Ligand SMILES: Nc1ncnc2c1ncn2[C@@H]1O[C@H](COP(=O)(O)OP(=O)(O)OP(=O)(O)O)[C@@H](O)[C@H]1O
């Protein structure tokens with residue numbers, strides 16, 4: 001399943017994030033992709049706000065995983081950006097191998113906790129670590145690819161897709177999001 005949402009300004013992105021916060025359930029996984037500045041962290045912050053998370057949500061670029069427990073659902077926020085320059089098929093350096101295996105074991109643990117997991121630069125999991133999120137997520141996952149608009153720096157579009165088996169939770173979440181964010185759906 002796939003749908004494209006058009007977000008004309010940052011308030012629309014925040015509203016879209018709020019809508020996501022209203023449809024997510026325990027064990028939801030959101031895989032974010034899109035270039036730098038496309039709005040992945042901004043969207044995550046809006047989702048966190050909608051979950052009533054009190055802390056300031058900042059991008060965990062250096063620590064890689066931040067956890068927040070003050071909201072309606074625990075939120076685990078990962079950012080794999082630091083591995084980006086190796087994601088074009090280059091070999092993982094020996095220096096990074098321990099942190100990658102630590103990260104993968106952390107991710108496997110997180111996916112058992114019932115938290116909402118949001119992963120910035122998610123394609124790196126497959127491209128660089130050789131991991132298939134479908135194998136790790138028992139409920140499937142929602143993939144959100146954020147794009148900027150070369151003609152309007154306030155606009156973003158988000159392509160939301162699901163993979164995995166029909167009966168998995170992610171398909172229900174997809175339908176709920178399309179219903180709630182109907183006004184942002186692009187034709
Ligand atoms: N419609 C919009 N939606 C989201 N962000 C917008 C929008 N219009 C402008 N912006 C601006 O774009 C920037 C998005 O930055 P953000 O850190 O969220 O991107 P990112 O995808 O997380 O980048 P990175 O890959 O570096 O982590 C912010 O400065 C935000 O104010």
Ligand SMILES: [Mg+2]
Pocket residue numbers: 040041042059120
């Ligand atoms: Mg970010």
